[in-house]
Amino acid sequence: MVSMDKLVSLAKRRGFIFPSSEIYGGLNGCWDYGPLGVELKRNVKDAWWEDMVSRHDNTMPPAGAPAAFDMVGLDCSILMNPRVWEASGHVGGFSDPMVDCRETKNRFRADQLTVFGVLTDADDDSRIMDVEPLFAVPGESEAATEAEVAAAHGKRFRRVIRNLRGYRLVALPGALDNEKLRGRTYAPGASEPGTLTPPRTFNLMFETHVGAMRDASSVAYLRPETAQGIFVNFKAVCDTSRVRVPFGIGQIGKAFRNEINPRNFTFRSREFEQMEIEFFCAAEQAGDWYRYWRDRRFQWYVDLGLDRARLRLREHHSDELAHYAAACADVEYEFPFGTSELEGIANRTDFDLRQHMDASGKDLRYFDVHQPDPERRRFLPHVIEPSAGADRAALAFLCDAYDEDRVGGETRTVLRLDPRLAPIKAAVFPLIRKGGMPERALALYRALRTKLNAVYDEKGAIGRRYRRQDEAGTPFCITVDGETLEDDTVTVRERDTCEQVRIPIPEVVSYISDRTAA
Ligand code: ATP
Numbered sequence: 001m002v003s004m005d006k007l008v009s010l011a012k013r014r015g016f017i018f019p020s021s022e023i024y025g026g027l028n029g030c031w032d033y034g035p036l037g038v039e040l041k042r043n044v045k046d047a048w049w050e051d052m053v054s055r056h057d058n059t060m061p062p063a064g065a066p067a068a069f070d071m072v073g074l075d076c077s078i079l080m081n082p083r084v085w086e087a088s089g090h091v092g093g094f095s096d097p098m099v100d101c102r103e104t105k106n107r108f109r110a111d112q113l114t115v116f117g118v119l120t121d122a123d124d125d126s127r128i129m130d131v132e133p134l135f136a137v138p139g140e141s142e143a144a145t146e147a148e149v150a151a152a153h154g155k156r157f158r159r160v161i162r163n164l165r166g167y168r169l170v171a172l173p174g175a176l177d178n179e180k181l182r183g184r185t186y187a188p189g190a191s192e193p194g195t196l197t198p199p200r201t202f203n204l205m206f207e208t209h210v211g212a213m214r215d216a217s218s219v220a221y222l223r224p225e226t227a228q229g230i231f232v233n234f235k236a237v238c239d240t241s242r243v244r245v246p247f248g249i250g251q252i253g254k255a256f257r258n259e260i261n262p263r264n265f266t267f268r269s270r271e272f273e274q275m276e277i278e279f280f281c282a283a284e285q286a287g288d289w290y291r292y293w294r295d296r297r298f299q300w301y302v303d304l305g306l307d308r309a310r311l312r313l314r315e316h317h318s319d320e321l322a323h324y325a326a327a328c329a330d331v332e333y334e335f336p337f338g339t340s341e342l343e344g345i346a347n348r349t350d351f352d353l354r355q356h357m358d359a360s361g362k363d364l365r366y367f368d369v370h371q372p373d374p375e376r377r378r379f380l381p382h383v384i385e386p387s388a389g390a391d392r393a394a395l396a397f398l399c400d401a402y403d404e405d406r407v408g409g410e411t412r413t414v415l416r417l418d419p420r421l422a423p424i425k426a427a428v429f430p431l432i433r434k435g436g437m438p439e440r441a442l443a444l445y446r447a448l449r450t451k452l453n454a455v456y457d458e459k460g461a462i463g464r465r466y467r468r469q470d471e472a473g474t475p476f477c478i479t480v481d482g483e484t485l486e487d488d489t490v491t492v493r494e495r496d497t498c499e500q501v502r503i504p505i506p507e508v509v510s511y512i513s514d515r516t517a518a
Helices: 004-013 035-054 083-087 125-130 146-162 179-183 227-232 234-240 283-303 351-360 390-401 437-449 462-472 482-487 505-516
Strands: 017-019 031-033 070-074 095-100 107-109 113-120 134-138 167-171 200-203 206-209 219-222 247-256 271-281 311-315 327-335 338-347 382-389 402-407 410-415 426-430 454-456 476-480 489-494 500-504
Touching: 004 017, 004 390, 004 402, 031 035, 035 070, 035 247, 035 271, 035 390, 083 227, 083 351, 113 125, 113 146, 134 146, 146 167, 227 234, 227 247, 227 271, 227 351, 227 382, 271 283, 271 390, 283 311, 283 327, 283 338, 283 382, 327 390, 338 390, 351 382, 382 390, 390 402, 410 462, 426 437, 426 462, 437 454, 437 476, 437 482, 437 505, 462 476, 476 505, 482 489, 489 505, 500 505
Parallel strands: 070 247, 426 454, 426 476
Antiparallel strands: 017 031, 095 107, 095 200, 113 134, 113 167, 206 219, 247 271, 271 382, 311 327, 327 338, 338 382, 402 410, 476 489, 489 500
């Protein structure tokens, strides 16, 4: 698998992703998508929107679905009445525990810093409380490798294990909340123990002020998720469109979180885009719909080309679930920096609609005119929420697509992106810059450009031009050569196999369109 260094450097060199406002030193946790990146991310969002919303057929159940259903879309404002965030629980509870190292000045999310002790093979686990010293290692996992601890603690850790025949690393969950244990814990890179502060909660919402007055009455928040916009518009959508439960509302939009520790390129950013569905159904069917959406969303990534072997569906244990959630699963991808969440699918019961009904005083119950039983005509639907990140998805597609192989005795870098996601669908080249070839190539480029994103390139050796497109993930390169002038055909070279076929010019536009689903 590609290293992050290589990927970040390709992303920058080829104009996929740049650090935000880089000429001023950048802004931690913020990224800009360049000319290729914006096309990739737009294609990810378009694929999601088409597959989930605009091309959904509401007249019959999709494969695996319990019933036919409606899907509609929304585009809500980023700033909302702050009462939304009180009712949703974000003002009171959308926080992460934060710890600082007084020595190194590093800041960590306490739940992403795990404390380990070293036991000999013979020790029993109760001995861990007596072990000295303890080592804090960045990461959420309770399994650490020797390399990870050594990376954070170098010589000190090696000294502790030097004379041990066999040893185990044992995690101490909650150690950072315990003053004694914290006092014996070395922070990553620290020269003495006990430099970590007790965990403090830190609200992740960005605050701003609306209007001219900057006081408590004018506080507003940049939304930390798009979901609440859907809940507060639930009644408006029911009243104005002809949707009937079960149905879903999809939304794509920016979300903002003042993450304690933005890292891993765009994976954890402070400004990012979400692609969320709130799917409303009867309580009795929520379990079936949950399984349907969980499996369908997992399959979406597979269908768009992510390697199934690097994808995982992780069902949460009951003790991991939020108090209102009945079930939750994460779609995880094996990134170069570890296996991490791409999307969460949750059965949120009727928690959100109930919170907003209670806080706003508005009746948000759904009125089912087709229900013969008057008692059951009004009810609060339960909600299944598939919540994905466009930036994380784009990053996963990039990591998965990156490949190096050998072509013509040379190493080439190629992005094997699904043609639907590829930023540029086709490149048109005249073999040489004379003999009428540029004119024929330009005419073909213009015809393609009316349907899809194509580029024209006449500079440099043909092999170099192919490589440039391989690195950008362009699935097809079309070359106008001497034969074109005789029989009106061109060569179409396929990115992954480098195979070439000759195609009559009048067929090229439909040939490329069909194969890139443009
Ligand atoms: P994490 O545990 O990684 O912080 P989360 O469980 O809080 O994520 P959700 O609130 O479920 O995330 O958000 C839904 C989706 O939004 C995530 O699966 C992810 O794709 C995306 N997302 C959340 N936070 C970020 C972020 N800081 N940067 C980029 N994408 C994010």
